[in-house]
Amino acid sequence: MKKEIPYKIYLEESELPTHWYNLRAFMKNKPAPLLNAETLQPMTAEELSEVFCEELVKQELDDTTPYIEIPQEIRDFYKMYRPAPLVRAYCLEKALGTPAHIYYKFEGNNTSGSHKLNSAIAQAYYAKQQGLKGVTTETGAGQWGTALSMACSYFGLDCKVFMVKCSYEQKPFRREVMRTYGANVTPSPSATTDVGRKILTEFPGTGGSLGCAISEAVETATKLDGYRYVLGSVFNQVLLHQSVIGVETKTALDKYGVKPDIIIGCAGGGSNLGGLISPFMGEKLQGKADYQFIAVEPASCPTLTRGKYAYDYCDTGKVCPLAKMYTLGSGFIPSASHAGGLRYHGMTTTLSQLCDDGLMEARSVEQTKVFEAAEAFARVEGILPAPESAHAIRVAIDEALKCKESGEKKTIVFGLTGTGYFDMMSYEKFHDGKMTDYIPSEEELAASLAKLPKV
Numbered sequence: 001m002k003k004e005i006p007y008k009i010y011l012e013e014s015e016l017p018t019h020w021y022n023l024r025a026f027m028k029n030k031p032a033p034l035l036n037a038e039t040l041q042p043m044t045a046e047e048l049s050e051v052f053c054e055e056l057v058k059q060e061l062d063d064t065t066p067y068i069e070i071p072q073e074i075r076d077f078y079k080m081y082r083p084a085p086l087v088r089a090y091c092l093e094k095a096l097g098t099p100a101h102i103y104y105k106f107e108g109n110n111t112s113g114s115h116k117l118n119s120a121i122a123q124a125y126y127a128k129q130q131g132l133k134g135v136t137t138e139t140g141a142g143q144w145g146t147a148l149s150m151a152c153s154y155f156g157l158d159c160k161v162f163m164v165k166c167s168y169e170q171k172p173f174r175r176e177v178m179r180t181y182g183a184n185v186t187p188s189p190s191a192t193t194d195v196g197r198k199i200l201t202e203f204p205g206t207g208g209s210l211g212c213a214i215s216e217a218v219e220t221a222t223k224l225d226g227y228r229y230v231l232g233s234v235f236n237q238v239l240l241h242q243s244v245i246g247v248e249t250k251t252a253l254d255k256y257g258v259k260p261d262i263i264i265g266c267a268g269g270g271s272n273l274g275g276l277i278s279p280f281m282g283e284k285l286q287g288k289a290d291y292q293f294i295a296v297e298p299a300s301c302p303t304l305t306r307g308k309y310a311y312d313y314c315d316t317g318k319v320c321p322l323a324k325m326y327t328l329g330s331g332f333i334p335s336a337s338h339a340g341g342l343r344y345h346g347m348t349t350t351l352s353q354l355c356d357d358g359l360m361e362a363r364s365v366e367q368t369k370v371f372e373a374a375e376a377f378a379r380v381e382g383i384l385p386a387p388e389s390a391h392a393i394r395v396a397i398d399e400a401l402k403c404k405e406s407g408e409k410k411t412i413v414f415g416l417t418g419t420g421y422f423d424m425m426s427y428e429k430f431h432d433g434k435m436t437d438y439i440p441s442e443e444e445l446a447a448s449l450a451k452l453p454k455v
């Protein structure tokens with residue numbers, strides 16, 4: 001007999017994942033290697049170790065080990081806020097009048113307010129293991145910087161955060177949370193780095209960008225003794241750590257014999273979505289099951305839907321290696337959008353390859369439609385979603401409404417990556433009718449893509 005499905009499926013502490021799920025091990029077409037921007041040769045472990053922690057470099061380059069054990073210290077930290085609940089959205093289903101069953105995996109139950117903590121704690125742990133003094137990083141909307149600050153204070157590491165200047169000014173509370181956890185926060189571009197000074201001379205008064213903040217963080221890490229650069233998305237290691245989201249989701253669904261038809265997530269650099277789909281995509285790749293996967297991105301930064309699959313720089317300052325990914329061009333500066341976490345010009349190589357192979361689809365959604373969905377969701381499900389997460393809500397609602405038309409009883413799972421308490425200025429714009437839907441023109445994208453490196 002089928003068990004009645006509770007509002008929230010909570011796993012026991014003992015059911016916390018013991019291993020990360022390395023999706024790359026199951027891919028026939030592996031994601032393309034990172035290239036040294038000068039020699040155009042695949043980056044070696046030695047080269048990467050100048051910038052990244054050694055163990056993380058191993059994980060970055062490992063596309064054969066299917067399951068990688070999660071060290072006990074990291075699992076102990078995970079216990080503070082995991083397993084995360086998988087919620088059956090009974091109230092949303094009722095409000096929509098859909099026959100579809102909707103579930104969401106809620107990653108906002110920690111002070112950083114998002115899934116980013118899953119990788120932050122792993123990266124801080126390996127930095128500590130290596131005997132480093134501290135780490136540097138960038139943060140756009142602030143979620144990653146907050147998560148890393150928490151993780152660093154836990155392990156007693158110094159944490160230097162370059163925060164995109166417009167967010168630094170717009171979100172003073174985020175900045176204060178980071179400082180509460182002991183981080184040093186600098187608005188980017190700053191005069192503390194060569195890249196920053198150069199950008200300031202070229203574009204005085206700029207609000208900054210993620211690509212620029214990355215360049216500053218990398219430069220600082222390579223110049224300081226005992227520091228390495230860590231990052232919150234895009235790279236393979238981050239997807240690997242985020243696989244705890246997918247493994248828990250699968251365990252919870254399996255307990256109740258539920259098999260999803262559609263799995264949806266928002267995609268900025270691709271880490272939460274990559275993590276959520278990992279065990280499911282692994283089954284699909286092995287021919288054990290089939291699922292429809294949908295990546296959702298903002299129409300203002302349409303990387304997967306309108307970008308090109310090519311080698312490109314990961315950052316504006318071109319200090320990072322080249323990655324083969326869907327990209328809008330590293331010089332692409334998206335219009336001011338209220339989903340700061342989704343403004344990156346590229347997409348993680350793993351998801352890029354899966355999209356190119358037709359194993360995953362992508363959709364772009366307009367900002368006002370996203371906020372309509374966010375509000376509709378908050379009013380019935382109670383949780384105030386992050387604007388990034390609301391991209392996934394939008395498409396989950398659209399799919400549920402399609403089921404209402406067709407009468408199909410599909411099971412939809414989406415990732416609710418975080419809460420939106422620091423995004424109330426965006427909600428205010430929406431409520432006041434002042435939100436716009438900027439969509440870049442073909443010419444704009446072509447101009448940016450014309451500058452892709454010739455590889």
Ligand SMILES: *Cc1c(COP(=O)(O)O)cnc(C)c1O
Pocket residue numbers: 113114115116143144232233234266267268269270271272273341342386388389417418419
């Ligand atoms: C950073 C962030 C995202 C996007 O990042 P991915 O690497 O694509 O997962 C989505 N939602 C929230 C709440 C975030 O903080």
